Amino acid sequence: MDTAVPEIRVSQPLPEPEPEAPHPSVHPSAHPVAAAVPHEHSVIRRYLLARGNSALADRLFKLLMLLCALSIFMIVALIAYQLFDKSQLNWAQTGLKFFYTAFSDPYSKQPVYWDPVNGHFSALPFVYGTLVSSFLALLLAVPLAIGVAIFLTEMCPGLLRGPLAFLTELLAAIPSIIYGLWAMYVLVPLLNAYVNPVLYRGLGWTGLFSNDNPTGLGYLASGIILAIMILPIVSSLTREVMTAVPHSQREAVLALGATRWEMIRTGVLRNARIGIVGAIILGLGRALGETMAVTMVIGNTPEIHKSLLSNGASMASVIANEFAEATSDLHRSALVEIGLALFVVTIIVNAIAQLLVWAVTRGAPRQAN
Amino acid sequence: MSTSAFQLRSKFRAATDRAVTLLAILATVLVIAPLAVIFAELVFKGAASLNWSFFTKVPAPEGELGGGMANAIVGSGVLLGIASLIGVPIGIGSGIYLAEFGRGTKLADAVRFTADVLNGVPSIVMGLTAYALIVAPHIAFLPFLGHFSALSGGVALGIMMIPTVCRSSEEMLLMVPHAIREAALGLGVPNWRSTLSITVKTASPGIITGCMLAFARIAGETAPLLFTALGNQFWSTNLNEPIAALPLQIFIYANSPYEDQQRMAWAGALVLIVLIVLAVSLVRFVTSRGVLKGNN
Numbered sequence: 041m042d043t044a045v046p047e048i049r050v051s052q053p054l055p056e057p058e059p060e061a062p063h064p065s066v067h068p069s070a071h072p073v074a075a076a077v078p079h080e081h082s083v084i085r086r087y088l089l090a091r092g093n094s095a096l097a098d099r100l101f102k103l104l105m106l107l108c109a110l111s112i113f114m115i116v117a118l119i120a121y122q123l124f125d126k127s128q129l130n131w132a133q134t135g136l137k138f139f140y141t142a143f144s145d146p147y148s149k150q151p152v153y154w155d156p157v158n159g160h161f162s163a164l165p166f167v168y169g170t171l172v173s174s175f176l177a178l179l180l181a182v183p184l185a186i187g188v189a190i191f192l193t194e195m196c197p198g199l200l201r202g203p204l205a206f207l208t209e210l211l212a213a214i215p216s217i218i219y220g221l222w223a224m225y226v227l228v229p230l231l232n233a234y235v236n237p238v239l240y241r242g243l244g245w246t247g248l249f250s251n252d253n254p255t256g257l258g259y260l261a262s263g264i265i266l267a268i269m270i271l272p273i274v275s276s277l278t279r280e281v282m283t284a285v286p287h288s289q290r291e292a293v294l295a296l297g298a299t300r301w302e303m304i305r306t307g308v309l310r311n312a313r314i315g316i317v318g319a320i321i322l323g324l325g326r327a328l329g330e331t332m333a334v335t336m337v338i339g340n341t342p343e344i345h346k347s348l349l350s351n352g353a354s355m356a357s358v359i360a361n362e363f364a365e366a367t368s369d370l371h372r373s374a375l376v377e378i379g380l381a382l383f384v385v386t387i388i389v390n391a392i393a394q395l396l397v398w399a400v401t402r403g404a405p406r407q408a409n
Numbered sequence: 410m411s412t413s414a415f416q417l418r419s420k421f422r423a424a425t426d427r428a429v430t431l432l433a434i435l436a437t438v439l440v441i442a443p444l445a446v447i448f449a450e451l452v453f454k455g456a457a458s459l460n461w462s463f464f465t466k467v468p469a470p471e472g473e474l475g476g477g478m479a480n481a482i483v484g485s486g487v488l489l490g491i492a493s494l495i496g497v498p499i500g501i502g503s504g505i506y507l508a509e510f511g512r513g514t515k516l517a518d519a520v521r522f523t524a525d526v527l528n529g530v531p532s533i534v535m536g537l538t539a540y541a542l543i544v545a546p547h548i549a550f551l552p553f554l555g556h557f558s559a560l561s562g563g564v565a566l567g568i569m570m571i572p573t574v575c576r577s578s579e580e581m582l583l584m585v586p587h588a589i590r591e592a593a594l595g596l597g598v599p600n601w602r603s604t605l606s607i608t609v610k611t612a613s614p615g616i617i618t619g620c621m622l623a624f625a626r627i628a629g630e631t632a633p634l635l636f637t638a639l640g641n642q643f644w645s646t647n648l649n650e651p652i653a654a655l656p657l658q659i660f661i662y663a664n665s666p667y668e669d670q671q672r673m674a675w676a677g678a679l680v681l682i683v684l685i686v687l688a689v690s691l692v693r694f695v696t697s698r699g700v701l702k703g704n705n
Contacts, residue, residue: 084597094599101601102510108502109511109520112575115568116523119534122541187436195433204437206693211444213689215629217656218678221663222447225454225671268443275440299426322529329531331632332656336663356533356632363537364636379537383530390529394522 119383127377129370130161138377139163154342154358156367161374163381165342169259169352173334174327176263176348181271182320188271189278194304205279212272220336223265228337231264232256236349250347257339260348265337266327274323277397281315282308284401311400318396325389329382331356355382448682455679458672463680468642468658474669478677480644484559484653485628487646488638491563492627496570497620501609503571504578504616509604521579524572532569536633539565544637552649559645559652562638566627573626577619581612618692625688629681631656655681 130138142151143160153162188208192201236256239249285308293307309316339351340361353361355378366372462477469476503520511517543561546554553560585608593603609616631654634640639651640661646652655677662674 094601098600101604102506105502105506105510108499109506109517109575111499112503112520112523112527112571115571116527118542119530119538122538123534126537126541126545184436184440187433188440190429191433191437195430204441207441207444209693210686210689211440213625213685214444214447214682215631215656215685217629217631217659217663218447218451218682221659221674221678222450224663226446226450271440299422301426301429302422304429325529329529329533331531331533332660336660356531359533359537360632360635363540364639376537376541379534383534386530386534387526390526391522393529394525 123380129373156371166355170354173262177266180267185274188275193282216332220333228256262334262338270323277319281312315400318393322393454675458676481653481658485655492566495567500574503575507579508582528572533632557639557651565633570623573623578616581615625685
């Protein structure tokens, strides 16, 4: 009977409250109750004593879990240290100038940004390409994302809400390589045949759209594919922030005679604006670091062009393209330094975004009451 | 006079309202459209070149027809296995710390924040870190260092899994009712035992779905493998050698000039997306049924 005790306590605490518990009073051959109670206590006491002091095990367990939690800090520190360490070689050569100047060719007077053979490295075209494609992506994605969030939280019939939310989630689960494949073989030919000529004819005078690139690759194509990729993140976070706005706000505005749009504008969007900005910044963070899809459609030439239809390169794409076949230690170190910059920027961008989103969603329950 | 201005104004307001509603619907359609188009394209182009040899043969030499991606599928499995060995225990452990021990402490807030920030770090940076950790150093008595290997790819993916698994398992553990913990402790079960066999066990369906989501996310990752696992055109399950992976193979074939290999890329993408959609739908199905409550 003593052997039954550990089984009951340890593995099945929830169902069946002790089918054959060693309680003397229900047992057929029970002792008198007065004698049985101290006996039962001593069984537990004996059982516990036999298992040793659990305080040590508890403390060890807590320590182990703490170590797991602390490993997250360690990973961030490790990434920072490794990238810093491996980029020292290039840092010693050019320092901060790496990010804003270019080597000027003495004969042709043309700027040379990226020349692994002669050892001239400047991250300028990659920083430019990353910024241009990311901001293009935000420009396209943000209005759509907010529109979707408004539709899903305020207008959508309840029956549709679940499936639509699931579909946008699914959009977020598609890997970047598949977006890249699709963009390369479907989007880019489409743009090249139908969109780019129209843009050149209509807006060519601005200088932003040239017709000297027959491939259709470039900043615009990568901006569009990035927009599709960050849409689900921005819209789902915006939705989260908007649902955190208490209903009393909506009711108050409606009670004053507002139409639905006026209610959304003054009651919801105005209250959620900090969180929405956070969602947009988080989308920016994703766009800055996105690698594969951009690598496949940006064209991968280390040049700076004003035209959005020209080939370019981004920080992530140059690492993806050249790191495995880097020709020298300096080359590799320059690529790692670009990676370090990417890491630092995304950490900062993500931290700001997270704080902004938390500022809205965290206070939500308190406001609602 | 004033009434007509008022009427005009309310007409204008109603019109704006309707216009915005239309715009929101349009935005939703525009967002769903690429999804539909991508799926249609994948099925249309991928299914055509899916056949038995795709799953059983290794890639054909350049310029030859036929071949398959069997080694890439197995390689992805190996990489995901290593990644889970690293990511799942540490992720669940830190989730347990956040939910059970660190509630309301500053440290837990900091961990949570760092995990969310780490989640947004580009995957290519993880690849660089794994390269710097495992591929770059040459140490004589550690033979697994110093070259491209399956191990380094697995480490890169494993690091990426930790924050996702941590946050989702924390969320699931927080859903376990307090009464269950109290009941276990009331029976004299030591704290560690009650956490592992009662709290974690109750939340295990949720934790498993969280792990599967993280799994689905890293299954499609290409960037961290480019200079760690590197890819391989032949059979290899050796952890010390470069290994093929499905997303890597798709990338290589997508850039190939041969039409046959491009078709192969589409087929690989179809296989990958089917796996991921299955995982995500399963997660959706399980969480919507509230397994946490119906566990016993």
